[in-house]
Structures are given as structure tokens and as C-alpha cells.
Amino acid sequence: MSFLSRFRSKPNPRHPVFIRNRDAFLRVAHDTPINEFEFVVFDTELTGLDLRNDEILAIGAVRIRNLQIVAGDIFNSYTAPHRSAVNAQTFIHRITPQQLENAPSLANVLPNFVDYCGQSLLVGHSVGIDIGFINRAAGQLFDGQMTNPCLDTLQLAQTYTEKCWQHYYDRYAHMLYDLDSLSRRYQLPRFARHDALQDAVQTAYLFIFLVKHLQQYGLTTLKDFYHAGQSWRNIF
Amino acid sequence: MTSHVGNPHSVPLEQVTEFLLKTLPFNTLAPSSLQDLAKQCLIDFFPKDTLIFEQDVTTVRHFYLIQQGGVRIFFKNEAGDTTLKDFRGEGEYFGAVPLIQETERANLNVETVEDTFCFLFPKEAFLHLVQTNPAVTNYYLRNMTQKLVNYAYAELRQRKVTPRTESALRLVSVPVGDILKGPAQMIAASASAQQAAIAMHAAHIGSLLVHDDNSRVIGIITDKDLRNKLVARGLDYATPVREIMTSPVQTIPSHHVCFDALLKMMTDHIHHLAVVDQETIAGVITTHDIMVLQGTAPLALFKEIVSRQTIADLYELAPKVPGIIRNLVEEGAKADNIARMITLLNDHLVEKLLTILIAELGPPPVPFCWMYMGSEGRKEQTFITDQDNAIIYRDPVTESEATAAASYFATLGKAAIEHLAACGFPLCPGDIMASNPRWRQPARSWQACFDSWTDSPDPQEIRNATIFFDFRGGFGDQELVETLRDHLARSARQKNIFLFHLAKDCLESRPPISFFRNFIVEKDGEHKNQLDFKKRGLVPFVDFARVLALKHGIKATNTIDRLRLLAEAHHIPNELHKETTAAYEFLMHLRLIHQLQMLENGETPDNFIDPGTLTDLEKQTLKEAFTVVGKMQSFLRQEFHMEQG
Numbered sequence: 001m002s003f004l005s006r007f008r009s010k011p012n013p014r015h016p017v018f019i020r021n022r023d024a025f026l027r028v029a030h031d032t033p034i035n036e037f038e039f040v041v042f043d044t045e046l047t048g049l050d051l052r053n054d055e056i057l058a059i060g061a062v063r064i065r066n067l068q069i070v071a072g073d074i075f076n077s078y079t080a081p082h083r084s085a086v087n088a089q090t091f092i093h094r095i096t097p098q099q100l101e102n103a104p105s106l107a108n109v110l111p112n113f114v115d116y117c118g119q120s121l122l123v124g125h126s127v128g129i130d131i132g133f134i135n136r137a138a139g140q141l142f143d144g145q146m147t148n149p150c151l152d153t154l155q156l157a158q159t160y161t162e163k164c165w166q167h168y169y170d171r172y173a174h175m176l177y178d179l180d181s182l183s184r185r186y187q188l189p190r191f192a193r194h195d196a197l198q199d200a201v202q203t204a205y206l207f208i209f210l211v212k213h214l215q216q217y218g219l220t221t222l223k224d225f226y227h228a229g230q231s232w233r234n235i236f
Numbered sequence: 237m238t239s240h241v242g243n244p245h246s247v248p249l250e251q252v253t254e255f256l257l258k259t260l261p262f263n264t265l266a267p268s269s270l271q272d273l274a275k276q277c278l279i280d281f282f283p284k285d286t287l288i289f290e291q292d293v294t295t296v297r298h299f300y301l302i303q304q305g306g307v308r309i310f311f312k313n314e315a316g317d318t319t320l321k322d323f324r325g326e327g328e329y330f331g332a333v334p335l336i337q338e339t340e341r342a343n344l345n346v347e348t349v350e351d352t353f354c355f356l357f358p359k360e361a362f363l364h365l366v367q368t369n370p371a372v373t374n375y376y377l378r379n380m381t382q383k384l385v386n387y388a389y390a391e392l393r394q395r396k397v398t399p400r401t402e403s404a405l406r407l408v409s410v411p412v413g414d415i416l417k418g419p420a421q422m423i424a425a426s427a428s429a430q431q432a433a434i435a436m437h438a439a440h441i442g443s444l445l446v447h448d449d450n451s452r453v454i455g456i457i458t459d460k461d462l463r464n465k466l467v468a469r470g471l472d473y474a475t476p477v478r479e480i481m482t483s484p485v486q487t488i489p490s491h492h493v494c495f496d497a498l499l500k501m502m503t504d505h506i507h508h509l510a511v512v513d514q515e516t517i518a519g520v521i522t523t524h525d526i527m528v529l530q531g532t533a534p535l536a537l538f539k540e541i542v543s544r545q546t547i548a549d550l551y552e553l554a555p556k557v558p559g560i561i562r563n564l565v566e567e568g569a570k571a572d573n574i575a576r577m578i579t580l581l582n583d584h585l586v587e588k589l590l591t592i593l594i595a596e597l598g599p600p601p602v603p604f605c606w607m608y609m610g611s612e613g614r615k616e617q618t619f620i621t622d623q624d625n626a627i628i629y630r631d632p633v634t635e636s637e638a639t640a641a642a643s644y645f646a647t648l649g650k651a652a653i654e655h656l657a658a659c660g661f662p663l664c665p666g667d668i669m670a671s672n673p674r675w676r677q678p679a680r681s682w683q684a685c686f687d688s689w690t691d692s693p694d695p696q697e698i699r700n701a702t703i704f705f706d707f708r709g710g711f712g713d714q715e716l717v718e719t720l721r722d723h724l725a726r727s728a729r730q731k732n733i734f735l736f737h738l739a740k741d742c743l744e745s746r747p748p749i750s751f752f753r754n755f756i757v758e759k760d761g762e763h764k765n766q767l768d769f770k771k772r773g774l775v776p777f778v779d780f781a782r783v784l785a786l787k788h789g790i791k792a793t794n795t796i797d798r799l800r801l802l803a804e805a806h807h808i809p810n811e812l813h814k815e816t817t818a819a820y821e822f823l824m825h826l827r828l829i830h831q832l833q834m835l836e837n838g839e840t841p842d843n844f845i846d847p848g849t850l851t852d853l854e855k856q857t858l859k860e861a862f863t864v865v866g867k868m869q870s871f872l873r874q875e876f877h878m879e880q881g
Contacts, residue, residue, distance in 0.1 A: 062249070068356065071249040072275035189304045189353055191251055201251060205353070208281040216283060 017114040018144025024119050025147040030223040034211060037222060038120040039064040039151075040075075041204040042113075043196045044130045047081060055081040056106055056133050059113055060197030062204050063120065067211060069204045075116045076197040078103035107141050110134070114146055121222075122150045125179045125203045151225060153203055156210040157182050159228040163217045182206055248274035252355060255303060259327045260853065261375035265365075273365065278356040279303070282348045289330070289342035296334040296342050299362035302326055305352025306752060310345050323349070323752035327852050332376045335359050336366060412497050412511050413490030416519035420445045420510065425454060425478035429466050432457050432477050443508045443520055446481045453517050455483030456508055487512045488521075495573060498526050502538050502580055541584050547592050547655050550585060554659035557581050558619050561832060571618065571824035572796055579615040587711045589655055590648075597648060601640040602678075604629035605712035606652075609668055610703035614778070615794045616824070619831050619841045622664040623656055624703060626675040628682050628716045641678070649676050668703065679716055686724050690731040698737050705782055706793045721791050728786040738783040739876040743869050745776050747862035751847050751855040769827050770843035773861065777820040780868045784808065784875070795820060812871060819861035826854065 013019055042061035048054035061075040080103045113134075124130045127150045135145040154177050161175065175181075179202055183190050188205045191198050211225070219225055252274040256262040262270060278298070282288055282305075289296065291312055306325040310318045321344060324330060330346050333339075366373050423432050423444045432444055436459070443458040457477050465471070465480040486506055488497050490513040497509055507523045537556055544550055557578060564574045590606060609624035611617050627645050632638035649670035657663055670676050677685070689701050705724070709717030728734065748756045748767070756764045767773070781798035784790075790801045796817055803813035831841035847855065872878070 066278075067280070069279035071252045071277040071279055071355075074249060187304075187351070189251070198250075201249060205279070205281070208279075209351070212281050212283050 013138075013142050013144030015111050015114075015142040015144055017111045018138065018142050018146075021114055021117075021144070022147055025149065028149055028222070030226065031221050033220055034215075034222050034225055035067045038118075039123045039207070040117045040120040040148075041069075041123040041200050041207055042075070042117075042130065043124060043199040043203060044133060045196045046129075046133060049129065051132055051136060054133075055079075056137065057081060057100065058196040059109065059134075060195060060200040061113070061116065062197070062200050064123070064204060064208065067208050069201070069208065074197060075113060077109050077112070079106040079109045080104065106137050110137060110141060114138075114144075117146065117148055120148065122146070122148045123153060123203065123207050124150065125153045125199075125206070127152045149222075149226070151207075153179075153182075153206050153210060156214065156225065156228070157206070160210050160214055163214065179203060179206065248277070252277045252279075255301075255355065259301065260856065261369075261372045264371045265369060269365070269369070273357060273361060276358055276361045278358075280354050280356055282352045282354065284348055284350050284352075286348045286352075287345065288348065288354075289344065289346035291343065291345045292341050294342040295340055296331050297359050298331060298356035299329065299335055299359070300331045300346075301329045301355040301357070303353040303355050305354075306349045307346050307352060308349050310347070312345060318345075320749065322750045324750070325752055328856075332362070335362055336376060410494050411491050412488055412494055412509070412521055413513060413518065415494065415521060415525050416490075416511055417525075418519065420453075420517050420519045422447050422453075423457070423477055424449075425476065425481070427477050428474045429457075429462060429471070429477060429480060430473040433462055433473075442522065444477075445485065445510060445517060445520065446477050446483070453485060453510065454478075455481035456485040456510065456520070457481040458508055460507070485510045485517075487517070489513075490518055494521075494526055495569060497521060499573075499576065499580065501526070502577075502584075505542075538581060538584065541581065541588055544588065545592075547589055550589055550655070551658050551660075554582075554585055554661070555620075557585070558835065561618060561828065562836075565829065565832060570821055571828045572821050574828065575616045575618050575824070578617050579612070582612070582617065583710055585659065586652075586656070589659075590652060590711045593648060593651055593655070597644070597651075600629070600648070601637055601644055602630040602632055603713040603716065604645060605714060605716045606670070606710040607717060608708045608710050610706055613703070613706035613708040613793050615708070616778075618824075618828050619835065620660055620662070623653065623661045624664055624668050625653075625656075625670050625710075626668070626707070627670045627677075628720060629678055630713070630716060631678045631680050638678075642673075645670075645676050646673065666700075679720060682720050683723050686720070687727065690724075690728050690734040693731075693734040693737050695737050695741075698734065699741060702738070702741075702779070702782065705786065708793050724786075725789040725791050729789045735783060735787050736876055736878075738779070738786070739872045740878070742776065742779045742783060742872050743878070745772065745865070747776070747865035748772060749862065750859055751850075756847055765846060765848065767845045767847060768843055769823070769830070769845050773823045773858075774820070774827065776865045776868065777816060777823070780816070780872065783872070787875075808871065812867060815864045816868060819864040822857055823861055826858070 013022065040061050040063055042059060044056050044060075045058035046054050046056060056079055058078045059075065060077075063070045063073040078099055080100055122131065131146065131150055138144045138146060157177055175185075179199060180190075182188075183202055183206060186206070186209055188202070188209060191202055214225065214228065219228060248271055253270060256265075256270055256274060262273070265273070288294075288300070288307065302324060304326055306323060307330060308320065309322040309324065309330060310320050312318050331342075334341065334343055337343075366376060421435065421439050421441060421444050423435055423446055425446050425448050436442065436444060443456055445453050446455040446457055448454050455478075457480065461480050461482055466473075466475060471480070486500065486504060486508075487510045488500060490511045501507065501509060501523055509521050510517045511519050511521055537553070537560060541550070541553055544553065560581075561574055561578070564577065569577075586606065594600065605628050607613070607626040607628055609626060611621060612624055627649055629641055629645060632641050649672075653663065653669050653671040663669065668675055686704075689698060689704075707717065707720070746758070748758055748764075750756075756767050758764065778795050781795045781802070784802050784807060785792065785798040788802065788805060788807045790798055790805075792798050792801055799808070799813055799817050799820075802808045803810055808816075826845075827843065830845055834841045850858070
């Protein structure tokens with residue numbers, strides 16, 4: 001994600017949480033077992049996927065400690081978009097204009113979210129998109145960025161598929177990897193509602209499912225999991 | 237759902253609260269306690285075959301509630317042999333025992349049988365809940381708690397029987413005191429019949445209580461008395477009330493429910509009951525008052541049975557008896573009450589039938605009594621089952637009397653059986669019916685018959701004969717049956733070998749240990765998708781009550797009566813009495829509803845239940861009931877000094 005590099009060179013973010021964030025992840029102990037890390041599984045609601053024009057409408061997140069979802073430690077907030085013209089897209093996300101009316105601005109929400117994440121690693125489904133939007137805003141608003149290492153459940157799912165079906169390469173090429181399809185395939189508890197928090201929780205279920213199954217295949221350290229996702233991509 | 241920025245911890249996850257809201261016993265919690273609990277939840281995942289608890293090794297720090305998936309719970313002894321204890325699935329739990337008993341270490345092994353998600357609650361949160369919520373405490377102490385059972389009944393009624401009427405429950409819930417229309421209307425015993433009629437007419441009522449000079453209630457005078465005893469006999473209108481009243485007046489305590497009043501009226505063939513409140517008569521209730529309360533069906537049927545004049549008339553009535561079951565279920569009556577009602581109606585039917593038969597055949601050469609065996613003998617009949625009946629008659633004195641009796645009762649027995657079959661009571665495949673000469677005997681032969689069973693017991697023969705030990709007198713000379721019962725009650729208690737065999741039979745049946753999904757899990761881990769409700773569920777309770785009743789000389793035949801009498805005489809602990817009664821009533825009720833559904837779907841009622849059709853709560857309650865079977869068996873083992881087996 002080359003757009004990130006623009007911000008990476010900025011030496012002094014304008015908000016203390018981003019300074020703390022930068023310092024926290026200068027060095028990450030990649031050889032530490034994965035269960036010793038804390039994670040924040042998050043999801044955003046966006047007005048669209050265009051990084052230049054679209055905006056964040058909501059951020060939902062839940063924490064994972066000891067590879068257990070901490071149900072009482074959640075983050076959930078709507079954010080008022082800059083462009084007040086909230087179009088039909090919003091209804092797809094089941095966010096009504098009323099919900100956004102009194103929502104705080106992203107400038108208020110973002111530092112709180114960064115603070116909530118603290119030293120946790122980030123997890124998301126296609127996490128690159130979400131962190132891209134967050135860091136674009138962080139750059140514009142605070143000259144900062146979130147440097148937390150990210151794990152992508154989509155990549156973990158591909159790795160898991162590979163491990164399960166080592167002899168059936170031809171079979172998994174056609175599989176769907178969206179959150180709903182994966183949750184159905186792995187028969188995870190599923191939740192009817194789709195807002196940022198619900199999707200974050202659904203992703204958290206997927207995450208602990210995948211991590212614990214991959215542990216059975218011998219993956220142990222953060223590095224193992226990080227590289228697992230990469231190596232899969234090299235197959236194609 | 238919005239949790240405000242800066243205060244992200246204020247709302248627990250909806251997924252957790254929603255799950256708790258549909259899971260016992262958490263759904264009984266106050267909303268605030270539930271929210272507090274949900275906030276402390278950790279959600280964990282265990283792939284298939286993960287050993288979550290290792291017996292004596294794992295330190296238990298959390299209470300585990302299964303959100304999805306399933307676990308196998310097993311015990312390992314020192315030799316390394318494992319015993320399966322349970323399978324648990326969604327909405328069920330583990331870890332409660334070590335937390336409550338503060339043993340720290342797991343008392344059993346818990347292993348996932350499939351990918352499993354659990355909600356974990358910290359020890360402190362769970363213990364706080366147990367200490368502050370009696371409902372939760374009771375639940376985890378795994379008793380057949382009344383609370384749980386009540387939930388289950390309510391659910392059964394709601395789910396399985398769609399009420400056709402709005403005022404359900406009134407018959408079984410409204411105390412008779414509440415339907416009294418006003419104070420009892422009285423008349424002096426010395427007043428004239430005409431004065432009584434004038435007073436009744438003026439008050440628009442059909443009865444007056446009669447008091448003596450000391451204002452003591454000594455009887456009741458009704459429309460019927462005026463008609464039958466005065467007008468029909470052509471007596472003078474000045475005849476004192478005292479001479480035509482019905483005395484004594486039948487009473488019922490004011491706190492008894494209307495259903496009890498109905499039973500009493502039907503049993504005694506009366507239309508009026510005086511309601512007694514703290515030893516004074518508060519008023520009079522009539523059959524009409526009860527009918528207003530929905531109880532029309534049983535009463536109407538009862539009246540029809542009484543009014544029919546020919547046997548052929550009865551044929552069409554008998555099949556209507558099960559029809560009233562639905563009404564009673566809707567009104568919230570428990571299976572035990574319903575069975576007593578059915579018994580009453582069937583008894584009246586048989587009585588009517590035999591009365592007509594005897595009118596045709598002429599009087600019997602010696603007094604006799606019709607006997608019911610098996611479930612009819614225990615007053616536990618619901619839907620029509622096979623006939624189990626017999627005849628006992630007074631010992632003939634002379635040879636000719638013996639011949640006459642044998643031939644008379646042969647005719648009577650055979651005719652009665654055929655008519656009953658025509659009424660819809662199927663013939664007994666085991667031929668335990670009054671048409672079989674073996675079950676149509678003089679009193680002394682019956683005594684000898686029971687003596688031979690109890691003296692030199694052949695295990696197989698005893699097994700076949702158990703239903704005879706539940707005999708009950710029906711139409712005829714009750715004294716004959718009472719004498720036989722007295723004899724058995726006296727003799728059986730000393731027949732140790734006989735009792736031992738009966739008790740041993742009780743231990744043969746292994747209760748299923750659990751349900752898992754739509755299967756029953758047997759002790760050996762085998763899964764089955766059908767449960768023989770009668771054999772596995774009800775029979776162990778019946779057998780238990782029977783063997784102990786025989787051992788302790790208790791003459792009652794009804795299982796619930798037997799259990800109560802056993803407890804009253806301290807032959808079984810109170811706790812066991814409560815549990816067995818609650819479990820047995822629940823099982824009876826569940827079977828009744830099941831059979832009612834089958835009947836309404838046009839199927840023949842049977843005793844097989846597919847666990848897949850049961851709700852979680854029903855499964856849970858059934859599982860508790862099976863635990864009670866285990867407790868009864870341990871009790872019998874101790875009582876009869878049998879080896880652990």
C-alpha cells in the first residue's frame with residue numbers, strides 16, 4: 001500500500017496518541033507466541049470504497065486477550081461525515097441520517113479509537129481497506145498514522161484452506177472468502193445484524209476459529225501467522 | 237447500539253445478552269444482573285477433540301456456557317477406565333460443580349466432540365450469581381426443582397396446545413371460595429317445605445342450607461329433594477324441611493380449586509357443595525357455577541353416561557372420554573388430575589354397563605367385584621389402553637353355588653369384555669381380562685394366587701404378574717377387594733425373596749444419561765433417535781413405588797399416592813419424595829401432550845418420542861427426571877442391600 005509511505009515519513013504527529021502509537025510499534029517481538037498478544041478486531045462502515053472521496057461512517061471493535069473475545073470491552077461509534085450529502089449508500093449499511101446527526105466528528109473519534117487499540121495488534125477482514133481509510137484520515141487530521149501490525153482474517157482463511165486441502169489445490173480456487181461465506185462454511189455462530197460492531201464481532205469469531213485451528217497445524221508465533229498469509233499469495 | 241466515545245465499556249455485546257435471555261436459568265435474572273454478567277463474558281473457541289478440563293489437573297477459573305458445539309463429559313478412575321457421564325450441547329454448561337464446591341480442580345474430564353464456542357464467566361461473577369439468586373442456586377444443584385418443572389409445564393401448554401378458549405386455567409386455578417355468589421341462604425329444619433320453596437323462588441336459587449335450633453348446618457334442601465321426596469311421593473306442603481332434606485351436606489374447603497369441586501361432585505353424584513371457610517359455611521357452589529368456568533365437557537359427558545339406558549348407547553360415549561383431555565390440558569390441569577378424571581368417567585361407564593348387564597342376566601348367585609389391574613388399577617389411565625380387568629367373587633359355600641357362580645361370572649365376564657371392546661377398549665393381548673377363567677375366581681383362589689406369586693417367586697413370572705399387584709376394586713362389593721388387599725399388604729412385606737426380585741427388576745432399566753441434539757445418549761455412549769417413554773420414563777417410577785408399597789404394607793395403588801404415603805411414614809426421604817413426584821408428574825404430562833398431539837394428527841397414540849421434537853427445556857427437564865431414576869435405584873440398592881452394579 002504505497003499511499004501509506006507518504007505519511008510514514010512525517011516525524012511529528014499532531015496528537016499525543018499517535019506519537020505513543022508510533023513508539024509502541026518501533027519494535028515488535030515477532031517470535032512471541034500469538035496467544036500472548038492482545039488484538040483489536042475492528043470493522044468500519046464506509047460510504048464507498050473510493051479512498052479519495054468516500055468516508056468512514058462508523059467504527060466498531062472488540063478486544064481479544066488470551067485468544068478469548070472480551071465481550072465487555074468493545075468500541076462502537078458513528079462518525080459524522082464531512083460531506084453532509086449522505087446518499088442511498090447509507091441505507092445499505094443500515095445507518096440512518098438520524099444516527100449520524102448527533103454523531104461526533106472523525107476528528108473526535110479517531111484519537112479515542114487509537115487510544116482504545118493501545119498496544120494491541122489489529123485484525124480485520126480485508127483489513128487493508130479499513131486501515132487505509134483510517135490512516136488517510138489520521139494523516140489529514142493529525143499528520144499521524146496507526147502503526148499497529150495488522151492481521152487479515154481473509155488471508156488466514158486462505159492459509160487454513162490450503163492447510164486443510166493440501167492435496168486438492170484445484171478445489172479451493174473457486175471458494176468465496178467474504179465474511180458471510182466463511183462464517184457459513186465454518187459454521188460459526190452467526191449474527192443477523194450488520195453494522196460495524198456486529199461485523200467486528202463476526203470477524204473476531206472467525207479469527208479465534210482460524211488461529212486455534214492453525215495452531216493445530218503447528219503455527220505458533222506471530223511471525224508464523226504473518227508469513228502464512230504471505231506465502232499463500234506466492235502460490236499464485 | 238451506540239456506545240459513546242470515551243465510554244466504550246458501557247454496553248455488553250448484544251450476542252451475549254440475547255443468548256443469555258433464552259437460556260435457563262439466566263433468563264430468570266433481573267435485566268441489570270443479566271447485563272452485569274454479560275459484560276464479564278469471555279468468548280472462547282475450542283476445536284473438536286480439545287480436552288478443556290482434565291480431571292484433577294485443570295484449575296477451574298470460569299463457568300462455561302456452550303454457545304455452539306458440544307462436549308463429552310467423562311470420568312476416569314485410577315485404573316484409567318473411563319465412564320461417560322454426559323453429552324452437553326448448546327445452552328448447556330460445565331464447570332459449575334468445582335466452582336460451587338470450591339474444589340478448584342476439575343472433577344471430571346470435558347472434551348469437545350465438535351468445534352465449540354463457549355461463553356466463559358469468571359468464578360467470582362458466577363458465585364455471586366449463585367449466592368444472590370435462589371433460582372440459579374437451585375438450578376445448579378441439579379434438583380428436580382418445582383420452578384423448572386413449572387416453566388416446562390407452561391411451555392408445554394403454550395407450545396403444544398393452542399388454546400381454543402380464552403379463559404384457560406380457571407378451573408384449576410380459581411379457588412371455590414372465589415366463585416361464591418354470596419352468603420349461604422338458610423332455612424330452619426322446622427320450616428315447611430312450602431316455605432323452603434318460596435324462599436328459593438324469591439332468591440332465584442336451587443338450594444337452601446338447613447340449620448337446626450342451634451344454628452348448626454345439618455343438611456341441604458334442593459329442587460331435586462322437593463321434586464323427588466315431596467311432590468313425587470304426594471306429601472303435604474307443610475312437611476318439615478327436616479324430613480326431606482339431604483343430610484349431611486357435602487363440603488369442600490374454600491381454598492380448594494374448582495377442579496377438586498368438580499371431581500367431588502362427579503364422584504358423589506351431587507350438584508351442590510357447601511364451601512367451608514375456617515369451619516364455618518361460607519356459601520354453596522353448584523354444578524352450574526362450575527360449568528360457567530369451562531368445565532362443561534367432563535360434566536356433560538358424565539351426565540350422558542349416567543342417563544344412558546342401553547349398552548349400545550354407551551358404545552358411542554366411551555370414545556368421547558379422551559376428548560375431554562384436550563379441554564383439561566388447555567385449562568392447565570396436570571396429567572395426574574386428568575388421569576383421575578378419566579378414571580372416574582371410565583369407572584362410571586363400566587358401572588353403567590355392568591348394571592345393565594346384571595339387569596339382563598339376573599342377580600349374581602354370590603356377591604362379586606369387578607377389578608381393575610395395571611394402569612387402570614393405579615388410576616393412571618389417560619388415552620384408551622388395553623383392558624386389564626378381573627372378577628373376584630365371594631367364596632361359594634356349596635357345590636351347586638360354586639357351579640352357578642362359575643357359569644354366571646363366565647357369562648358376565650365374557651359379555652362385559654365384548655361390550656367394552658365395542659366401546660373401544662381394545663382386548664388385552666396378554667388375556668388379562670375377566671373373560672379368562674384364570675382371572676375370574678372366588679376370593680380364596682385369588683389369595684392363593686397372590687400367595688403363590690409371593691411365596692415361591694419365579695423371576696420371569698413375577699415380571700409378568702406385576703400389574704396384578706396394582707388391583708383396585710370397581711363396580712360391586714368393595715369389601716371383597718379390600719380383604720384381598722389387606723391380605724396382600726399383610727403377607728407381602730414378609731416375603732423378602734419376592735421383594736428382592738421386584739427390587740432387582742427395578743434396577744434392570746438403565747436410564748438414558750442425556751440428550752445431545754436430537755439423540756438420546758445411552759450410558760455406553762450410543763445415540764438413539766427414539767425414546768420409549770413408557771419403559772424408560774414412567775415404568776421405573778411405577779415399579780419403585782410398587783415395590784416399596786408392598787414392602788411397607790401400603791395399600792394405595794396410585795403411584796403418586798404410594799409415594800406420598802411412603803414419605804409420610806418416613807420410608808423414603810422427603811427430598812426423594814418431592815423429586816420422584818415432580819419427575820413422575822412431568823413425565824406423565826409430557827406423554828399425555830405427546831399422545832394428544834398424535835391423536836390430533838390422526839395417528840394412534842404411542843409411547844415413542846423423537847427427542848428432536850422436544851424443546852431444550854423439555855430435554856433439560858427430562859434429563860433431570862432420568863437423574864431421579866438413578867436416585868431411586870441407589871435408594872433401592874441400599875434398602876435391599878444389593879451390590880453396586
